[in-house]
Amino acid sequence: MWPGLFLQTLITGLSIGGIYALMAVGYSLVFSVLNFSNFAHGAVIMLGAYVGLALAAKLSLGFGIVLAGSIAGAGIIAVLNEKLAYSSLRRRKAPSLYLMISAMGCAVFLENLVYATIGSRFYAFPEFFGRQVISIGGSSVSLLDVGAFLFALVAILGLHLFINRTRTGIAIRAGVSDMTMCSLMGVDLDRLIAIVFLLAGGFAGVAGVFLGIKYLVYPTMGWVTNKAYIAAVIGGLGSLPGALAGGLILGVVETFVSSYISSVMRDVFSFSLLIAFLVWRPNGLWGTDSEEKV
Amino acid sequence: MDYILSIVILACINMIAVLGLSIFTGFTGLFSLGHAAFVGVGAYTSAILTYYYYVPFPLALAAGAAAAGLVSLIIGIPTLRAKLRSDYFAIAILGFGEAMRVVLENLEITNGARGLPGIDNFTTFPIVLACLALGVFFARNFLRSRWGAACIAIREDPIAAEMAGVRLFRTRLLSLVVSAVYCGLSGGLLAHFLSFIQPVMFTLVQSTQLLAAVIAGGMGSLSGPLIASFVFIGLPEALRVAQMWRLVAYGLLLVLIMVYRPQGLMGYSELSSFFRRKDNPGGRMQP
Numbered sequence: 001m002w003p004g005l006f007l008q009t010l011i012t013g014l015s016i017g018g019i020y021a022l023m024a025v026g027y028s029l030v031f032s033v034l035n036f037s038n039f040a041h042g043a044v045i046m047l048g049a050y051v052g053l054a055l056a057a058k059l060s061l062g063f064g065i066v067l068a069g070s071i072a073g074a075g076i077i078a079v080l081n082e083k084l085a086y087s088s089l090r091r092r093k094a095p096s097l098y099l100m101i102s103a104m105g106c107a108v109f110l111e112n113l114v115y116a117t118i119g120s121r122f123y124a125f126p127e128f129f130g131r132q133v134i135s136i137g138g139s140s141v142s143l144l145d146v147g148a149f150l151f152a153l154v155a156i157l158g159l160h161l162f163i164n165r166t167r168t169g170i171a172i173r174a175g176v177s178d179m180t181m182c183s184l185m186g187v188d189l190d191r192l193i194a195i196v197f198l199l200a201g202g203f204a205g206v207a208g209v210f211l212g213i214k215y216l217v218y219p220t221m222g223w224v225t226n227k228a229y230i231a232a233v234i235g236g237l238g239s240l241p242g243a244l245a246g247g248l249i250l251g252v253v254e255t256f257v258s259s260y261i262s263s264v265m266r267d268v269f270s271f272s273l274l275i276a277f278l279v280w281r282p283n284g285l286w287g288t289d290s291e292e293k294v
Numbered sequence: 295m296d297y298i299l300s301i302v303i304l305a306c307i308n309m310i311a312v313l314g315l316s317i318f319t320g321f322t323g324l325f326s327l328g329h330a331a332f333v334g335v336g337a338y339t340s341a342i343l344t345y346y347y348y349v350p351f352p353l354a355l356a357a358g359a360a361a362a363g364l365v366s367l368i369i370g371i372p373t374l375r376a377k378l379r380s381d382y383f384a385i386a387i388l389g390f391g392e393a394m395r396v397v398l399e400n401l402e403i404t405n406g407a408r409g410l411p412g413i414d415n416f417t418t419f420p421i422v423l424a425c426l427a428l429g430v431f432f433a434r435n436f437l438r439s440r441w442g443a444a445c446i447a448i449r450e451d452p453i454a455a456e457m458a459g460v461r462l463f464r465t466r467l468l469s470l471v472v473s474a475v476y477c478g479l480s481g482g483l484l485a486h487f488l489s490f491i492q493p494v495m496f497t498l499v500q501s502t503q504l505l506a507a508v509i510a511g512g513m514g515s516l517s518g519p520l521i522a523s524f525v526f527i528g529l530p531e532a533l534r535v536a537q538m539w540r541l542v543a544y545g546l547l548l549v550l551i552m553v554y555r556p557q558g559l560m561g562y563s564e565l566s567s568f569f570r571r572k573d574n575p576g577g578r579m580q581p
Contacts, residue, residue, distance in 0.1 A: 036381060037381055037385060084549075085549045085552075085553070088553050089552060089553060094552070094556065096381055097325055097380055097381055097384070098552050098556055099552075100325075100381050100384065101325070101505070101509060101548055101552055102548065102549050102552040102553070104327070104502060104505075104548060105506075105544070105545045105546065105547070105548025105549040105552065106545065106549060107545070108499070108502055108541055108542075108544055108545035108548070109541075109542055109544075109545025109546050109548075109549065110545070111541075111545075112538045112539070112541035112542045112545065113542050115538045115541075116538040116539050116542060226388075226389075226392065229385070230389070233385075264396070264399075264400045265400075267392065267393065267396045268393045268396050268397060271389035271390065271392050271393035271396075272389075272393060274385070274386070274389040275369070275372070275373070275386045275389050275390060278373070278376075278378055278382050278383075278385065278386045278389075279372045279373055279376045279378070279386070280376075282376075282378060282379070282382055
């Protein structure tokens, strides 16, 4: 194996993995509290990218403001999504599959709404980073990839601290272990869940901007979140360190498969990995026990 | 007139697939987000047989249905044996469906993502109607048999059903294979009606449409999903609504149904029960 190519593949894999991890965190957060797979997350990421794009292209704002605007926009969209589509189901304690179908409906609705109103055109972000390249050990990496990777690490670390150190974080963890008990202890569940969706939406906004810059912005870009979902499953749904590790592992393994084996088999490989994990290790590498209750 | 007839034929072809999914989702209680893959397998198998090998149409249809049933074993055996949580199962089959599409896009014989043009137009209205009638007849009998009763028992409560001696794995697998055979048949008819098939015609969007019809029609009813699927295909087609607005409406409809009427259009009853009170094969006591 040629060491230069190996290193290059590893670095590319890590940078893709960083974005997967950003997306997987949103999935995992919602899953850990409400115990269902939020398929609408991909649509929120897509909308976040459009918000960022509007700020960048129409108002020609700087990268920092675009990112902040996209975080806020996607966060609000995620909270609204919960209020309109999930909250009444949650209150009458509907089975998690109903929530999942509702989420599926939201994804189909939002995606096609964008398709029907804004159109199927591919949009590109203005170039924030130029084509600057850093050289690490003889292989070149674009500044964007390094930035995305570092930002993902810092953001996920920040979230980890937030959940472990703050009062709200404690409330979220209490909600994860027992919703009813948590509400009896005086936690306002509606507010708590709104915060969880706000956080998940914020991460979706970041992921949307980075995805949009790295690739392009279009209505079905949210489908990449299938990969984020696989990452979340590998790491164990509901576990934050798991989401990070799962994202990085998937990014690296996928890049190696596509550069050393075959690029068309990459997706088949990823989905097979998903099924293998669901069958043999449904709780992922770090997940908590989640048997369906009687 | 031809135009209306072709809409009716399309709706009937779709109804056959919905009928299959209804057995699996409505009566066995397992959700699938990947049944379009079985429609795809049926379509490609039968189309390749008539296109390259000049196999007679009925034989090719049967082969397509059988191939879909066999393929369903690949995903069904490991996931159903592992007794996945129901939402994990839905995701596993979603992954399977997507992987299937990638495979279809990269095979030589399927002509890749460009699709297979120029398949003979063998599908006629009488053939579709006969297949649909046969499908309804078989589904009714299946659901009234011991196997059907076992499926319904599993839907109501898998653990209680297992305690009562129902073998979960076998019954669920049988239900999956039966539903896949229906989808495969529907795919074969579709390929020989449109005379052109492409891997993107069998993706998650189509799986969602099938599932939407079953949920909107009512889980635990055969006539409900059939009506829903007919309305879903027929109405937008007749009103000439663009595909994307149709999907906007599907999405909204799914959310509204879950929020306001999760039992669907018909709930657990059949159309016939409006005329005769006693007959209720989906039989469930309303709580």
